[in-house]
Amino acid sequence: MKRLVAPLILALGAASLPNLTAPAVAQQGQQGLEQVNAYIRGVTTMTADFTQTDRNGQTLTGKLTLKQPGKIRFQYQKGVPMLIVGDGKALTMIDYEVRQVQRWPIGSSPLGALLDPRKDLSRFGKLIQTGDPKVISVQARDPKRPDIGTITMIFERDPSGPAGLQLYGWVALDSQNNRTTIRLSNQRYGVAVADSAFRWSDPRPKGRSAGG
Structure with a gap:
């Protein structure tokens, strides 16, 4: 079967996004980044259904647990x-069909922006006008790791969500311009x-187990 999952971890962003230059927009951008920071730090656990669409329009669904x-x-x-x-x-990433396992530090994926509450988005993120x-x-x-691509997180204002936001999903673009969209519900x-x-069964031959 086609490999539809790997682009997710290499995680994308939207191409040709506008630069923020006007002072008023810059201030708005800083406030937006602070609110997103507060959202990430306010989430302890989350579950959601997700729909993943790749650059060819192929779609997979599943359950996300954070x-x-x-x-x-x-x-x-x-x-x-x-x-x-x-x-x-x-x-x-575990591929049970071919019994392969790939593993890398969270910091080597843009998903680290969502999974590390200690990160300050104002240092490596920018608000995109919608x-x-x-x-x-x-x-x-x-900017020091262009090889891991970009991630563009999309939030909707929602008073019932952490910091008044709801994570709607994200778009990822890897270094090979593979684009993947994740939508949550x-x-x-x-x-x-x-x-x-967060444990998994290792499909590799006996003696190479690294899962739980």
């Missing part, structure tokens, strides 16, 4: 033998999430 700091799980729909798990230190006052869009890119915050949710 627990700060750094723990995340993308459980794909039935019939997709792939799993992505972040255990607080590293992201692991034309809709109810929508906040933030692009995060590490049915978000739930503060739910009980066991650490066992």
Whole structure:
């Protein structure tokens, strides 16, 4: 089957995004970044349904589980033998079809912008104008690591959400210009999430196990 999951971890951003130059817009941008920072720091746990669409328009669905700091799980729909798990230190992609495991530090993925409450978005992020006052869009890119791509997180203003925001999803662009869009629905915050949710079964030959 085609590899539809890897672009997610390399995580994208929107291309040709406008620069913020006017002082008033810059101030608005700083306020938006501070609100997004507050959202990320305010989330302890979250579950949501997700829809992933790749650059070819192919779509997969599944369940996202997040627990700060750094723990995340993308459980794909039935019939997709792939799993992505972040255990607080590293992201692991498990391909049960070919019995392969790939693992790298969370800091080597733009998803780190969402999974590390200690990060200050004002240092590596910028507000993107959306034309809709109810929508906040933030692009995060590490200028020292252009190889890991960019992520553009999209939030909707919602008084019931952490810091008055709701994470709507994100768009990712990797260094090979592979674009993936993640859209969330049915978000739930503060739910009980066991650490066992971030363990996985290692499909590799015996003696090479690294999962839980």
